[in-house]
Amino acid sequence: MKIEKKVFKIVNILIVILILFICCVLAIQHPEKYIFILLPSKYLVLILSIIGIVAIIYLSFFLIRLIFARKAFFEINEKGIHNGLGLTKEKQIEWNNIEEVDIINYKGIQRIRIKLYNYHPFIENTDFITKFILKQTVNDLGTPIIIDNVYLKCSFDELSKIILDSWKKYKNQSK
Template identity: 40%
Template sequence: MKIKTNKIQILGLIIIMVVILFCSLVALQNPGKYTYFLFRSKIIVFFLAVLGILLSIYVITYYSKILFKKEYFGTNREGIYNGCSYLKEKQINWHEIVELNEIKYQGISRIRVKVIDNKKYLKNLNFMTKYIADRTIKDLGTPIIIDSANLDCTFDEIKKLIFDNWKKNKTN
């Protein structure tokens, strides 16, 4: 079964990040103009503007790939295909999964997927993605977490899909 991405939500996030990019570029041109009681120095405004530019470019690039590649989430006899994942390796085979459980992480219900070898999923990552993956491993013991944030379904639907298919296919 395939679940498509929620294109309206992703497009909305891209638009927000374009606005942040524009505001950061404006602040970067004249940081002295934007100093006030919160940002008392041009250096802080400059630093935050550069950070806003880098972060927005990264997020716009990431979500544009998801939006235009028509990525999806799905399960089959081989495993889970998570096209919306930040990891390069999208296919998670059932026989590689050690444990599946529902968790609350950063206030969002997610499914933690513990696998035999995390290193397989950490190959060919850029600096920012590697940092996110390392942080997730430190917090959860795995780089793979699944939620319904970018998908056109509820968390309960995705949870049922994953757990039902795992029970059916994990021994095969």
């Protein structure tokens, strides 16, 4: 079963990111104007603005790739799960590499956690920032693969039912 991405939602997120980018650029030009209780010095404003610009550029490239990539979709088939919307470069999750599938509440959002026997190929061959994010997810959840429906044209209930049913079907067939 193939689930398409929500291009409209991704474009809306890009618009918000563009507004944040403009705010960071304005703050860099005149950091002394943005000094207040939370940002007590112009140097702190300057440093946070630069960090913000770098993070915004990284996230923008990721979202733009999602919009234009042909393989940016989510599919469940007899081989496993194709997560074309994730951060990892390795998009195919084979059923025989999955140890456990469950639903968790992570950072206030319901997500599907997919624990793997071998998650190292999903972290390798990624850039520094993505590797850092994935390693942090492994430290928090024991796996780099968490799935939600943010960019998908389906509800979380539909998505979780499809994944859990397919996982149970695979486990029953492999016995």
